[in-house]
Amino acid sequence: MREYASDAIRNVAVVGHGASGKTTLVDTLAFVSGSSKRHGSIKDGTTLTDTSPEEIERKYSISLGCAFAEWRDVKVNLIDTPGFSDFHGDAIAGLTAADGALVVVGAATGVEAGTERMFREAVRRKDPVLFVVSMMDKEHADFDAAYASIKERLTSKVVPVEIPIGAGAGCTGVINLFTGKAYQPRKGGKPGEYDEVEIPAADRDRYARYHQEMVETVAATDDALLERFFSGEEIAGDDEVAALKAAMKRAELFPVLSCAAPLSIGIRTVLDFLVMLMPSAYEMEELHAFKGAEGDRIVEIHPEDTETFTALVFKTTAEPHVGDVTYFRTFSGVVINGAEVYNATRDVVEKMNHLAVPQGRDRIEVPVLHPGDIGCVAKLHNTHTNDTLSTKAHPVRLPQIEFPEPLVTFAVKASSRNDEEKLQQGLHRLHDEDPTFQTHYNAETHETIVGGLGERHIEVAMARLARQWGVKAELSAPRIPYRETLTGPGEGQGRHKKQSGGRGQFGDCWVRLKPARRGSGYTFIDSITGGVIPRQYIPAVDKGIQEAAARGVVAGYPVVDFTAECFDGSYHSVDSNEASFRMAGILAFKTVAPKCKPVLLEPLDLVEVTTPDEYLGDVMGDLSSRRGKLLGSEPSGNGAGTVVKAIVPQADLHLYGTRLSSLTHGRGTFTHRFHGYEQMPQEHAAKVIAAYEKTRKDEAEE
Numbered sequence: 001m002r003e004y005a006s007d008a009i010r011n012v013a014v015v016g017h018g019a020s021g022k023t024t025l026v027d028t029l030a031f032v033s034g035s036s037k038r039h040g041s042i043k044d045g046t047t048l049t050d051t052s053p054e055e056i057e058r059k060y061s062i063s064l065g066c067a068f069a070e071w072r073d074v075k076v077n078l079i080d081t082p083g084f085s086d087f088h089g090d091a092i093a094g095l096t097a098a099d100g101a102l103v104v105v106g107a108a109t110g111v112e113a114g115t116e117r118m119f120r121e122a123v124r125r126k127d128p129v130l131f132v133v134s135m136m137d138k139e140h141a142d143f144d145a146a147y148a149s150i151k152e153r154l155t156s157k158v159v160p161v162e163i164p165i166g167a168g169a170g171c172t173g174v175i176n177l178f179t180g181k182a183y184q185p186r187k188g189g190k191p192g193e194y195d196e197v198e199i200p201a202a203d204r205d206r207y208a209r210y211h212q213e214m215v216e217t218v219a220a221t222d223d224a225l226l227e228r229f230f231s232g233e234e235i236a237g238d239d240e241v242a243a244l245k246a247a248m249k250r251a252e253l254f255p256v257l258s259c260a261a262p263l264s265i266g267i268r269t270v271l272d273f274l275v276m277l278m279p280s281a282y283e284m285e286e287l288h289a290f291k292g293a294e295g296d297r298i299v300e301i302h303p304e305d306t307e308t309f310t311a312l313v314f315k316t317t318a319e320p321h322v323g324d325v326t327y328f329r330t331f332s333g334v335v336i337n338g339a340e341v342y343n344a345t346r347d348v349v350e351k352m353n354h355l356a357v358p359q360g361r362d363r364i365e366v367p368v369l370h371p372g373d374i375g376c377v378a379k380l381h382n383t384h385t386n387d388t389l390s391t392k393a394h395p396v397r398l399p400q401i402e403f404p405e406p407l408v409t410f411a412v413k414a415s416s417r418n419d420e421e422k423l424q425q426g427l428h429r430l431h432d433e434d435p436t437f438q439t440h441y442n443a444e445t446h447e448t449i450v451g452g453l454g455e456r457h458i459e460v461a462m463a464r465l466a467r468q469w470g471v472k473a474e475l476s477a478p479r480i481p482y483r484e485t486l487t488g489p490g491e492g493q494g495r496h497k498k499q500s501g502g503r504g505q506f507g508d509c510w511v512r513l514k515p516a517r518r519g520s521g522y523t524f525i526d527s528i529t530g531g532v533i534p535r536q537y538i539p540a541v542d543k544g545i546q547e548a549a550a551r552g553v554v555a556g557y558p559v560v561d562f563t564a565e566c567f568d569g570s571y572h573s574v575d576s577n578e579a580s581f582r583m584a585g586i587l588a589f590k591t592v593a594p595k596c597k598p599v600l601l602e603p604l605d606l607v608e609v610t611t612p613d614e615y616l617g618d619v620m621g622d623l624s625s626r627r628g629k630l631l632g633s634e635p636s637g638n639g640a641g642t643v644v645k646a647i648v649p650q651a652d653l654h655l656y657g658t659r660l661s662s663l664t665h666g667r668g669t670f671t672h673r674f675h676g677y678e679q680m681p682q683e684h685a686a687k688v689i690a691a692y693e694k695t696r697k698d699e700a701e702e
């Protein structure tokens, strides 16, 4: 493998809707370039980048995969990303590691929810974007319609630079609008071999129309070109390419290509355009130049060999027989095989033994990597996704990948009690590999909670748990951490007295309970005077009240937001002690609290839904049916529709993402965060109380 300097490297994230043909395209680009020896397929489970048993079995991408295509002395790094929103985390990681995005649009479907999501994300990051209309050989493939859907739904600033010849079973080649030539697979040739031919007579008019559109659109982005265009001058391809590339960088124009990967149609042209139009790491400086932190000093990161080494870890995987493999993108300086580097995020020294570049699952060893390349290395000690590798002399931390927060949660437990420890280990390993899969123990509800981006995400995680760690796990809806509170005042006595030969126990207190402001918690007021309860025992009363409150009054949930005032009591000079007054506190609370009109509180989330306007009514109706209180709506900042805000009980939010997705055909997105507790309406509280009483009865019978 030859050495590639920074200006001969392109980093491209291949993104788009699920099943739009990304993985197939990446495999074919690497194969046609000659960098990969086999033309893999999804059907056979042999693509370069869908390599895990879960991906092969399900026939879709779950995590990102790295490949490369060496073409015209340039190494095009291709990061294949998953299209399903459940695995959106790796699509974000892929974009972060790349400098530009190849947005794949299925020729039979046109723009879909995932296309829109990823296009907007790429533009937000100021990534240059190339569109490719894939699957031109598929039934119902329609280039013009797919192009129109990009214009209608994503941006008017697009122009085709390559168009297909024929469609579906009649798809035979492509026309490059720059060269004015047609390219068709060579009859009897090897896959990927082409003949450059004249444009077929039947396609000349179409070519002329699209060519004219391209020349005009590209010229309009550049004053000098426009002048030459109006003076009737013939503009050579190179000038147009340069203008187009510059316009892409300014996000003023996005070119559209087309291909049919299984037949290797259009693949060389896609490679040509990736090399010509995508920026090298050098060229990205003006757009993506960013700063890192060295201690509390901000430092600039330049993609130069002479700079100090920095790289961001954007993926880690656990490979059978190999151990952990770390994938990183270098941003500055060179790294040499065997070098010692420094993980500034975790303060550990790591050794880059067997430095390699990834070609799918294969790791091809290299002596050195230049800035802007993608590398991998196995068996680092303590390096995880989002860590920065740098040097001890300059311990830099780079800006991190912003992974999305979990949208669904489940309670999980091992099917067999003996596997509980293995389950915990497995869950943590899953999180190491995929930061969007989260896990924690909820001490209040006594459950292990797992969170992810969708039901499919959690389901796949459970399948991996079973395969890699041999743990079968059961999922259920998480218990809702209800609370209780008091809505009226009350007072009464707690008297603990035991006489059983020898020394007895005696504690006696009078307590007044009162509701307090929501969120104010618990306050204890000591208004004992005249030493009716000795000083040293008063904290025990407080403790007893808190203990009893934690066990609840109506449904076993902690009682919050009240004050307890201890205003009277008595003691015995021999039998009184701390334990007795604690018991007195417990008894006082148990006697008084039921008289204080106790009620259930439920946790509410603030939910923000972004939806295309045509589904707005359905989305709002659905939120209302979930007892949601609508706060208002406003147009979303990035033109993706309307943002609706609502306060919704957590109990009614379980699997909301799945519902939203079906209501909006996958186009709606949402975020939620804890808002606060509020009193639960009587008819809903009654159900929670009934469930509590049933479990108590069951336990008593056991």
Ligand SMILES: Nc1nc2c(ncn2[C@@H]2O[C@H](COP(=O)(O)OP(=O)(O)OP(=O)(O)O)[C@@H](O)[C@H]2O)c(=O)[nH]1
Pocket (backbone or CB within 6 Å): 016, 017, 018, 019, 020, 021, 022, 023, 024, 025, 041, 042, 043, 059, 060, 061, 062, 081, 082, 083, 084, 134, 135, 136, 137, 138, 259, 260, 261, 262
């Ligand atoms: N006819 C035809 N089928 C294709 C083409 N590209 C992909 N396919 C098929 O379409 C299906 C989806 O292809 P993938 O390459 O897995 O699509 P993807 O975009 O990677 O999907 P995700 O990983 O789920 O996001 C597979 O069955 C492929 O064999 C194509 O150009 N033509």
Ligand SMILES: [Mg+2]
Pocket (backbone or CB within 6 Å): 022, 023, 024, 050, 060, 061, 080, 081, 082, 083
């Ligand atoms: Mg895929």
